[in-house]
Amino acid sequence: MSSSIPLRHLRQLSTTAKSSITISQAKTKLRTEHDPDKALEIYTSVSEHYSSPTSSRYAQDLTVRRLAKSHRFADIEKFIESHKNDPKITQEPFLCTLIRSYGRSGMFDHAMRTFDQMDQLGTPRSSLSFNALLTACTYSKQFEKVPQLFDEIPNKHGVSPDKVSYGILIKSYCAADKPEKAIETLRLMEEKGIEITAVTFTTIFNALYKKGNGEEAENLWNEMVKKGIEVDAAAYNVKIMYVHGGNPDNVKALIEEMANAGLKPDTISYNYLMSCYCMNEMKEEAVKVYEGLEGNACNPNAATFRTLIFYLCKNEDYDKAYKIFKRSVEVHKIPDFNTMRHLVEGLVKKKKMKEAKGLIRTIKKKFPPNVLVAWKKVEEGLGLASSDRNASSVPDDEEAKEATA
DNA sequence: TTAGGGTTAG
Numbered sequence A: 001m002s003s004s005i006p007l008r009h010l011r012q013l014s015t016t017a018k019s020s021i022t023i024s025q026a027k028t029k030l031r032t033e034h035d036p037d038k039a040l041e042i043y044t045s046v047s048e049h050y051s052s053p054t055s056s057r058y059a060q061d062l063t064v065r066r067l068a069k070s071h072r073f074a075d076i077e078k079f080i081e082s083h084k085n086d087p088k089i090t091q092e093p094f095l096c097t098l099i100r101s102y103g104r105s106g107m108f109d110h111a112m113r114t115f116d117q118m119d120q121l122g123t124p125r126s127s128l129s130f131n132a133l134l135t136a137c138t139y140s141k142q143f144e145k146v147p148q149l150f151d152e153i154p155n156k157h158g159v160s161p162d163k164v165s166y167g168i169l170i171k172s173y174c175a176a177d178k179p180e181k182a183i184e185t186l187r188l189m190e191e192k193g194i195e196i197t198a199v200t201f202t203t204i205f206n207a208l209y210k211k212g213n214g215e216e217a218e219n220l221w222n223e224m225v226k227k228g229i230e231v232d233a234a235a236y237n238v239k240i241m242y243v244h245g246g247n248p249d250n251v252k253a254l255i256e257e258m259a260n261a262g263l264k265p266d267t268i269s270y271n272y273l274m275s276c277y278c279m280n281e282m283k284e285e286a287v288k289v290y291e292g293l294e295g296n297a298c299n300p301n302a303a304t305f306r307t308l309i310f311y312l313c314k315n316e317d318y319d320k321a322y323k324i325f326k327r328s329v330e331v332h333k334i335p336d337f338n339t340m341r342h343l344v345e346g347l348v349k350k351k352k353m354k355e356a357k358g359l360i361r362t363i364k365k366k367f368p369p370n371v372l373v374a375w376k377k378v379e380e381g382l383g384l385a386s387s388d389r390n391a392s393s394v395p396d397d398e399e400a401k402e403a404t405a
Numbered sequence B: 001t002t003a004g005g006g007t008t009a010g
Helices: A007-018 A023-032 A036-047 A053-069 A073-085 A092-104 A108-116 A127-139 A145-157 A163-175 A179-192 A198-210 A214-226 A233-241 A248-260 A267-279 A283-292 A302-314 A318-330 A337-349 A353-366 A369-381 A397-401
Strands: none
Touching: A023 A036, A023 A053, A036 A053, A036 A073, A053 A073, A053 A092, A073 A092, A073 A108, A092 A108, A092 A127, A108 A127, A127 A145, A127 A163, A145 A163, A163 A179, A163 A198, A179 A198, A198 A214, A198 A233, A214 A233, A233 A248, A233 A267, A248 A267, A267 A283, A267 A302, A283 A302, A302 A318, A302 A337, A318 A337, A318 A353, A337 A353, A337 A369, A353 A369
């Protein structure tokens, strides 16, 4: 019977068994894997089963970020360059991800070189790769170079800037704290008849609000509405962001305005409302927002849990905080180190030892090893340190800060 | 499906 299975099939099976993780499993693993070597391993175990471009790009991006965090630039280069041997390199979107990855690592020179290599690689150029190059430039925080590229590249390579190219240019001006140049660019787009979307406007609102120029931001908002541009949740969230430090009624009013305009407030909108209640010592209302998320077709994100648990701890409502913490574990969104420290210290203070120990057990499973060194100190301070010896190095506060899951 | 908002600092 078994002889009916051809050998090559068996071989295939064994190969699959060795690298049998799906792209979505890889994504989940990569999110919590901070060791760059292991991240690389996860990535390669799946890259053969290239499925959706979006997923692959995301996995590649995470891998590069892990390497970049460890300053392993030679490895990043090796990793990205190896993709140039892939037959898909002649597809512009594939090459664009490489350009952006270099940008993310702060390796703009390599991004530029990859863009220049396109003729040699046989990849056609359009505004897509031009935009990838501009993005790499902003990722590398070389904002002043974006206008320069904007002047040089289109003529040199026969690509024409589109609404996205202009969007990146505007973003660069905003990032360089020059909103007036951003508005100038907006006017240029009008002259040239390039579509201006809510995205473009939102970039500028944000910059204006940040500069304390709320009035001009409001004027621009009205201009956008008058133009009949479809406003979306992200645009509203910028507005909400700049009022959420004050009276919760203002946030509520904006959320209502969104709903009336046929827009669905999202998790970010509700997070602002919840934070605003927290800051105004309105605990019940804050919890109500959290509990109402699902009914509003929203899922709590890491920030939701972090903010709410922190404020509940501040109010010494450790029972509620612990309950919500358990939910955050279920959905793999455990808050950061400091929030967890407040919670465990509070639980011990209230003699909730069972809960404190439960929390510690979970943390040990979920936090990356480098953070566990600092966590050990917390346990010791509480007299809860377990017997295993682990004081191998000095706790690093910077590492602890990055313990967000 | 490449540009925008949130990952506050408590």
